[in-house]
Amino acid sequence: MNALFRNRSAAPSSRPAAPGHEEGGREWQEARDRSELAALREMVPPPAAPRLSPTRRAELEAHLMREADDSAATSDPAKSSTFRAAAGRPSAFGWLTPGRSMSLGAAAAVVAATVAAFAFTGSSGQTAVAAPAPLRVEGSRATVPLATVAKRAAALADSPGDALRGTHRREWALGMWDDGKHKPEQMPVIESRERFNADGSGEVQDIEDGQVVRRTHLPAGSWEKLAEFRSAPPTTVPGLADYLAKDNPDTRGSAYWTMNSVEALLRDWTPGPAQTAAIDGLLAEQSGLNAIGPVKDRAGRRGQAYAVDFKGTVRWTIILDEHTGRILGTELSSIKTDPKMQLKPGDVEQYDTYLD
Incomplete structure (x- = not known):
């Protein structure tokens, strides 16, 4: 699922109805x-x-x-x-x-x-799966404040490793209709690894059960066609804030839209230690992004979850490695009953697990 989920929106036009159809x-x-x-x-x-x-x-x-x-x-x-x-x-x-x-x-x-x-x-061997259960907080472990994780990431910012074009992620989402008549569609879990070169050429690997089952080579210039965030993410908190705001000005002063833009960024880039520190530092500055507690992500790794709600409707959650600040995953879930979408509180709508 390479280019279909992007941070775009469509707004209604103010153009009049077609001629001859004003009454009907x-x-x-x-x-x-x-x-x-x-x-x-x-x-x-x-x-x-x-x-x-x-x-x-x-x-x-x-x-x-x-x-x-x-x-x-x-x-x-x-x-x-x-x-x-x-x-x-x-x-x-x-x-x-x-x-x-x-x-x-x-x-x-x-x-x-x-x-x-x-x-x-989805390949012929992949079938629809049941919706995952919500993340479960592990009471046996302590909750680590986001500011603490951000400081730990900042201490590692000079470690070797650059941001890489492309990601290795496992993802799942509901297909939803907003008419109250169709139940959410259960979709396959998809795993892919994408890597792009300086000339925009690259390779997409489709992975099943830990094995690469298909390789697709992309020609030069493909990165520029597929990526939303084409330039490398900045390595400072102010620089990253400006970088995200160019694509979505709503990130200014909004924890929710900052989370939204970070999720979109992580579909294009695998951050290095310096970019990870900038992301964690920016998140730590957001009011409304609260600690949920220690959890295991969809790959079974231990992490700390932090979440922000949007108007009592949906919740964005990000899972970080508490020692390095590495982003392990992001999740979107419903926090209210929605008859049109046929959702109830706690229903997971989407998750992305970042593996490399």
């Missing part, structure tokens, strides 16, 4: 939405479908983006049936900010791409 705008838009929804669903293959190459996935992403942009651009927010995603939930276009909405056609592209991301990257 709702009926016309609903008919168009139904047609688009059916067409987009046909684009999503079953979970056992053959895997697409990263290049083909990037082409598909561009196509879906165009479909959604066209749909949003021709929608009348005042008259059309709209879809409003809960802020902070993952979609093919990243995280929808509060108050932003899309037409149902654009929303269909979001959901279709979300489901497709997993269907395309």
Whole structure:
């Protein structure tokens, strides 16, 4: 799942409805939405479908983006049936900010791409899995303050090791519809290792049961097409804050959106010790990011969990190695009952486990 989950959002257009449809705008838009929804669903293959190459996935992403942009651009927010995603939930276009909405056609592209991301990257040997249980705090170990972990990471900032383009991660997420009619889709756990060179060429390794089952070589320039954060992350806290704010100004003064941007960054880069120290230092400055306690991550490693809630709806959690500050994983979970998404408190919506 290389380029489909990115920190993008779509907003409704203020353009008027199509000529001739001012009076019957709702009926016309609903008919168009139904047609688009059916067409987009046909684009999503079953979970056992053959895997697409990263290049083909990037082409598909561009196509879906165009479909959604066209749909949003021709929608009348005042008259059309709209879809409003809960802020902070993952979609093919990243995280929808509060108050932003899309037409149902654009929303269909979001959901279709979300489901497709997993269907395309799952091999015939991978099947849907049950949703994971919430992280369990281990009462036998002490909680370590985030500021302490950040200081330990800062002490190791001069250790050898540069930030690497690409990641080795294990990831899982729910495919969710926001219509109250569809239960969340259970998706396969995906593991991949990506590494890119200075010229933008690279290799993607698909991993199953600890073994590389497929290698895909990408040509020069691929990094520039696939990465959201193309330049290396800064190694100072102020520099990193500015770096993230260029992509998402909402990170200024917001622990939640800072966490969101850090998660997006970790999809492109494996931080070295200096970048790890900057990330931990920036997180330690965020009010509202609270210690949850000692946990084991999805790979069975011991860590310390810290979380921030967003408007009583969702919770971002980050798991750090308490000795080095290394980021072990990030998780998004529901903290309230959501009838439309068919979620209840504690339901895990997404997790990423960083392995290298």
